[in-house]
Amino acid sequence: MPLKIALAQLNLTVGDLVGNGEKIRATVEQARLAAADLVVFAELCITGYPPEDLLLRQDFIAQTERAVQALIPRIHGITAVMGYPRKQGDDLFNAAIAIRDGSVIACYHKQALPNYGVFDEQRYFKTGKDISLFEINGTRLALTICEDVWRDGIIARNRDAGADIILTLNASPFHAGKMQQREDIICAQVQRAGVPLVYVNQVGGQDELVFDGASFVADQHGAIVFRAAEFEEQLGVVSFDHLTPRPASIAPLYQPVVSEYKALVLGIRDYVGKNGFKGAILGLSGGIDSALVLALAVDALGADQVEAVLMPSRYTADISNTDARLEAEALGVKHHIIPIEPAVNAFIAMLAPLFAGAQHDTTEENIQARCRGVVLMALSNKRGKLLLTTGNKSEMSVGYTTLYGDMAGGFAPLKDVSKQLVYQLAEYRNSLSPVIPQRVIDRPPSAELAPDQKDEDSLPPYVVLDPILALYIEQDWSAADIVARGYPQDAVERAVGLVDRNEYKRRQSPPGIRITPRAFGRDRRYPISSRFRGTSSLTED
C-alpha cells in the first residue's frame, strides 16, 4: 500500500503562536484533502525560528504549549509531524512530535544542537538522547531535526532500529551555495545508510536570516526525487511505493546570483511585512548601491509602496541627479528632491566658533551624510515607512560609511553583499528588464562628499579589496596567508587594519540579510576593545 507524504514548506512568523497554529491547521487540512497519509512541517514551526531569548521566558513556553495542545485534538484522518520547544521538568528540548487522531504518537528531542555561526541552541536546549519511531500502515518512520542529519550516526542508528524512512524537520538558513551543500552532505549520509529521507525546510525572512525552503525527498540511493521551489511556500506531495519514492516535480536550484537576488527580495518583503511597516523609503544618490536597493525594494513590495529621496549637495554630479531620476521613473516610484545645503550650511556655521583654525577633514563629509540621515528618518517617522540603508558589505567591512549618516535606517539589504556582487546583481536585474541606467554601472563609484572624490582614492580597487575581505571575514584567513595567496601586501594591510578598527560602527548598524557563510551581526561576534590586529602576522619575524 503506497504512503503519501506531504512536505509543508511554510513562511511562519516568530512569536505568532496563534497565527502559526492556524496556518499549520489549515495546511494539515489541505494535506488531508490531497489524500496524504502524513504531513511534515519544519523545525520549531509553532514558534517560528529562531525565537532566540523568548525561549528563556516561562510565559512564552507556556503559551506555546497551549497552542500545541489546542492543535492536537483538531488533527484527524492524517498524521502530522511538527516541531516546537518542549518543556520536560526543568529542561527545554527542541522537539518534534507526530500527532494522529487527536493524540501524540511519537516525540523526539533534537540531539545535535548547533552552537556556532548564527546558532545559539545550547543556550536554550538540553541534548536529546533517544531516537523516536512511529508507524503508518506498517511503514516505520523516524523523527530527526536539522543538524542531526548533518552529523554521522543518527540516520544509521535509526535505520538499525528499523526505520524505513527518515523525516527531518529543518530551519536551515540560506547562503549562496547552501542548497547544494545541504543536498550533497545529506544525500551522502542517506546513501551510506540506504534509507530514504524527507527533508522539510521553512521559508521566509526573519531579521538577518532568510530561509530558502528547497525541501526535498531523497531515495535510498541518495538521489533527489522531489524538490520544492526555493524562496516560496509550497505543499509538496510525494508517494512512496514499497519504500521507494515515486519521482515527482524537482524544482531547479537557482544560479548563485539569482538565488542571492531572490533571497534579498524575500528578506526585504518579510522584514517590512512582519514588522508592520507601511512600505519603504530610501535615499537615491545616482550610485549603484541605491539603484540596486531601489530595484530590490520594488520587486519585494511593489512600486506604490516605495518612495525615493534625492538629496543633492554641491558635490553631487549632474549625471547623478539625472540617473537617480531615471531609475525612479523606470520603476514607477514616487521621488522627492531635497537639497541638503541649507542644513549643512547651518551646521557649519553653528560649529564655526569651535572649529576655528581646525583642518577640514572627514568631519565635514560626515555632516553631509548625517544631514541626509536626518531628512530620511524624518520622512520614515512621518510616513511609518521603513528606511532602507544602501551601504554594501565592502563599505561596512572597512568603515567607509558614516554612522547615523548613510548607515541610518531600519534595515540594510546589502549589508552582506560585496561591491562586486552589487554589480552582478544589478546586471542580473537589468537582464530581466532594464531599470538601472548603464552609466550607473559603468561610472567609477564615489561617495560624492568632497570634490572629485572616488572610492579608489581611499580604498584599494574593489576587484582587489573584495576577495581580500572575503578571505579575511568569511574564511578567517590571516593577513599573511592572504598575501601568500598573491594579494598585494599594502592592500591587505590596509583592508585588514580597517576591518579591525571599524567594529564599533558595525555594532550600531541596522540588521541586514545574510547571504554569505559569514555575515556581520549574530554571525560574527567581535570585541570592540581589542588590541589584536590581523596585520600583526605580517610584521613579526
Add this chain to the structure above:
Amino acid sequence: MPLKIALAQLNLTVGDLVGNGEKIRATVEQARLAAADLVVFAELCITGYPPEDLLLRQDFIAQTERAVQALIPRIHGITAVMGYPRKQGDDLFNAAIAIRDGSVIACYHKQALPNYGVFDEQRYFKTGKDISLFEINGTRLALTICEDVWRDGIIARNRDAGADIILTLNASPFHAGKMQQREDIICAQVQRAGVPLVYVNQVGGQDELVFDGASFVADQHGAIVFRAAEFEEQLGVVSFDHLTPRPASIAPLYQPVVSEYKALVLGIRDYVGKNGFKGAILGLSGGIDSALVLALAVDALGADQVEAVLMPSRYTADISNTDARLEAEALGVKHHIIPIEPAVNAFIAMLAPLFAGAQHDTTEENIQARCRGVVLMALSNKRGKLLLTTGNKSEMSVGYTTLYGDMAGGFAPLKDVSKQLVYQLAEYRNSLSPVIPQRVIDRPPSAELAPDQKDEDSLPPYVVLDPILALYIEQDWSAADIVARGYPQDAVERAVGLVDRNEYKRRQSPPGIRITPRAFGRDRRYPISSRFRGTSSLTED
C-alpha cells in the same frame, strides 16, 4: 613549611598578546621578589577575556601559543599559574597551566563551559574531562576555572584525588550583588568539601562588561581570610601554614550604589583607554542623566579630558541652561553652547513641501534630538574624543529615546542604569562632593522637545515603571505575574508593550556597561521581527 601564594588581580586588554604577556611576566617577577612560592593569574589572562570570535581564528590561536611559549622559559624560582585558549589537535580548550623553572608542570581544561547570559563558551571550547594536580613542597594544588567551582562535584572530585588547596582562575563579570553571591556559593562548596580555595578574578572594563576583581582566599571552613580590593589591580599575598591560610587583609565589599558607581567609572575609563580615544565629550542638557554622566566621565578621565556641549532650543528652560553651566563649572569642565535652532529650522523648511498638511508629531521632536546628535558627532570626529550618550535603561527599555539623536554616541554609560538608580547614583556622588545642583535632582524629568513636556506625560511614573521593567527584563516575569504582584495593569501593559516594540532601537544602540543581572546587548538576544507580545497573557482567558 609555609606556602606563600600570590593572587595577581590584573587589568589586561583583549587581544593585546604582547602587552599582556609582558605585564604577566613583570608580575611574576614582583611575586618572586615578594618570596611567593606560587602566583596565580585569571582565566584566559594571556588573551584577556572575553576574546569572542577572535578564538575562531587560527592566527590568533597561533600567536597566543607563541606568547605563552615565549613566557614559559622566562619563569624561574616560582610557580606561575595562568589561563589561555589551548589548541589540542582540532579541539580548543579553555586551559590553565602551571609553569615552573621553564617547564609546564600541569595543564587543566575547563569542564563547566557557561553558555548563558553574556557567555558563549560552548561556541568556542570543547569540554575538559580530567582534573589536574601539581605539587609544591609536598602541598598538592588543583587547577579549576571559574564556572567549574559554581557547580557541584569538581571541588569534591579534586579533594578525593588528594588536593590540599583548590586554585580557581576566573573572569567573572560584575553586576550589583555579584561579589556576595559569588562568595556565598563558592564558600558553601568549599565548606562542604573542607578544602581551602584561592580565587583570582580579573579586573577592568571590556566593552559591555566590567570585571570587579575582589579575588579572595577561603579557608577549609569556607571563611574568607583574604579579599583583594574591588575595581583595582592588586597583587595579594597569602601564606598557608599546614594548609591553613593566615588571615590577611580583607578589603570591604562596597554597598550596591557605591559598587555600581565604581563599575561605571572603571567601565568608562577602560573603554576610552583601551580604544585610544583622546578623552570624552557629551551633551549637557541640565537634566539628571547628563549631569551624572558628566560626573562619571570626570571621575573616570579627569576634568581636562572631558568637554560638555549645551545645545538649547526654544523648549529648553532657562534653568536647564543655568544648571548645565553650574555642573560644568563645579567639575571644572570646558563647555560650549551651540543653540540648535538654525539647523532645526533648516530641516523644517527643507521638509515643508513633503510635510504640507501633515500633523505635527514626534517627527519634529526627533529632528531636534538628531540635530544635537549631528553637532556632538562632529565635535567627536574633529577632536578624536568619544561621544558618551546619556540615556538610561528605563528610556532604552521603552524606546523613549531618538535613534541617531540622543542615542548617538560610542558608549552609553547609563544603558543598564534605571532612572531611579540614576537618582541614587547622583546623590551618592554628591555625598562625596556637591557637583550636581540639587534642583536637577528635584525637578521632574523632561526631554524638553515640546512645550511643557514631562516624561510622565508619556510614561508611567518611574517609581512604578522601573520595578515593572526590572521584573520583565531582568527576571523574565510575565505581564500577568507583574500585575498579580500589585502593579497597575495599564502601566504594566504600556511598559511591556513598549519594551516589546522597541527592540529595533536597542539593536542599534551603542554598547553600555552591564551592572544588572541582565543588560541589553549580548546578554539579551531578542528577535526584532516577533509577533509575541508579553501582554498577551493579560488578554486571554
